Amino acid sequence: xxxxxxxxxxxxxxxxxxxxxxxxxxxxxxxxxxxxxxxxxxxxxxxxxxxxxxxxxxxxxxxxxxxxxxxxxxxxxxxxxxxxxxxxxxxxxxxxxxxxxxxxxxxxxxxxxxxxxxxxxxxxxxxxxxxxxxxxx
Numbered sequence: 611x612x613x614x615x616x617x618x619x620x621x622x623x624x625x626x627x628x629x630x631x632x633x634x635x636x637x638x639x640x641x642x643x644x645x646x647x648x649x650x651x652x653x654x655x656x657x658x659x660x661x662x663x664x665x666x667x668x669x670x671x672x673x674x675x676x677x678x679x680x681x682x683x684x685x686x687x688x689x690x691x692x693x694x695x696x697x698x699x700x701x702x703x704x705x706x707x708x709x710x711x712x713x714x715x716x717x718x719x720x721x722x723x724x725x726x727x728x729x730x731x732x733x734x735x736x737x738x739x740x741x742x743x744x745x746x747x
Contacts, residue, residue: 620667620674626659631690639696639713640668641677641721649673656699662686664701666716678720682709 622629635654643650649670654677657665664687666677681687685703692699692713699711 620655620657622657622659623665623676623679625661626663626665628660629657630660631658632656633690633692635666635692635696635713639717641717643670654696656690656692658687658690662688662704664690664699666720677717680711680716682707 633656635656637651637653640651640654649672651668651670653669655665655667655669657667659665661681662685663679663681665679668675668677680701682701682703683705685705685707687701688704689702690699697713699713699716701709701711703709
């Protein structure tokens with residue numbers, strides 16, 4: 611590794627001893643501005659830590675900010691992959707489950723916005739014939 615190519619070193623949250631995986635997210639799937647920064651978000655990262663938690667980070671010119679973290683059903687995440695557009699992420703957990711996330715809904719949730727209607731709509735679109743997603747009359 612060439613040190614002149616190193617642009618930034620990020621510290622993980624307390625309790626995370628190592629990084630298991632990292633994946634970049636395109637700017638389009640992130641908020642326009644990073645929390646605590648006056649600069650636009652340039653890139654995002656999904657970081658799988660040693661505790662099995664996925665951390666979502668926004669990188670701006672002068673800072674890196676945590677947008678939030680995900681750990682489905684309190685199960686450790688063992689693998690993750692974001693779609694090429696960054697609109698969706700799949701998280702595989704230690705119990706053999708795979709959780710699919712709409713990153714737009716995650717970003718709204720991290721910002722403290724109500725996501726109930728958005729989640730219901732997404733479930734109906736993904737599983738149109740499922741009894742749990744049919745509209746009640």
